[in-house]
Amino acid sequence: MLLIPLVLAPAVMAVATVIERRLGPSAGGWVGALPVAFAVAVLAVTLDAGPETAASMALSAAVHVPAQVALGLVFAHVLARRGLIRGAVCGAVTYLVCSLLVGQAPTVLAVAVAVAALWFAPRLMPGGRLRRGSPRHWSATALTCLSAVVIVAAAVLSSRLAGPGLAGALAAFPTMCTMLTVVAVLRDGPLAGVHTLAGLVRSLPCYLAFCLVVAVAAPAFGLPAIGFGLLACLAAASVTWRRVPIAAVTARDVR
Incomplete structure (x- = not known):
């Protein structure tokens, strides 16, 4: 049964990369941050360890949303000024530090901080005119699909070995958006990566909503809680998508 989520996750993310090809890096970052792979991870953990463990993992992931926001902000600003490698390192370190901090805070406080961070973060992202990007190749899709498999496998293994709290923290790390950002920078330059990260930040309310609903509903409803989430x-998504800038491309650009 657990093979189903491992196959489903990369298939869904392959669809997400097609959207990125057609609508640009901001849309790609927004789609990449949607809890698609995480929903599959919740499914896998529910089948493997039960709905209570899955609920605990989802709550842990919700608590780590401020760390995701901080990663997006720091990565984007450092990327715009200092380049990809420094941006990625600073973003990852920021996520680790913030994860340690929110992990020690009361859950209600951490969720309140997440809501506040999601409200202000889009206004703090660096700007820049979005331009048409270069055609994407199969390698970008392969990297993104691989990251989806990693998220699901890490969630299941860490929930078995160290409990749902660590599983939520690991699964919350925006692996797919980081991959998309790296590909966008290598293909189209730092500004494309900044827009990918801006899409991440604008998409995180969707992630938080899913995690909170699953955390509350899973113990009572089991697998249907994933549907509620x-x-x-x-x-x-119907609200946040409206503020995502779209880069129109021609059919020739996406071949």
């Missing part, structure tokens, strides 16, 4: 995610 996805509905909450879609409701948040």
Whole structure:
């Protein structure tokens, strides 16, 4: 049964990369941050360890949303000024430090900080005119699909070895958006990476909504809680998508 999530995760993310090809890096970052792979990870953990463990993992992931926001902000600003490698390192270190801090805070406080961070963060992202990017190749899709498999496998293994708290923290790390950012920078320059990270930040309300609903509903409803979480995610997506800048491309650009 656990092979199903491991196969489903990369298939879903392959669809996400097609959207990035057609609509630009901001849209790609927004799609990449949606809790698609995490929803599959929740499914895998529910099947493997039960709904209570999955609920605990989802709550842990919700608590780590401020760390995701901090990673996006720091990565984007350092990337714009100092380049990809320094940006990625600073972003990862920021996520680790913030994860340690929010992990010690009361859950209600951490969620309140997450809501506040999601409100202010888009206004703090660096700007720049979005330009048409270069055609994407199969390697970008392969990297993104591989990261989806890593998220699901890490969530299942860490929940078995160290409990759902660590599993949530690991799964919350924006692996797919980091991959998309690296590919965007290598293909189209730092500004494309900044826009990818801006898409990440604007998409995180969808992630938080999914995690909170699953955390509350999973102990009582089991697997159907994932559906409830996805509905909450879609409701948040209908609002956040409107503010994502779209880069129109021609059919020739996406071949």
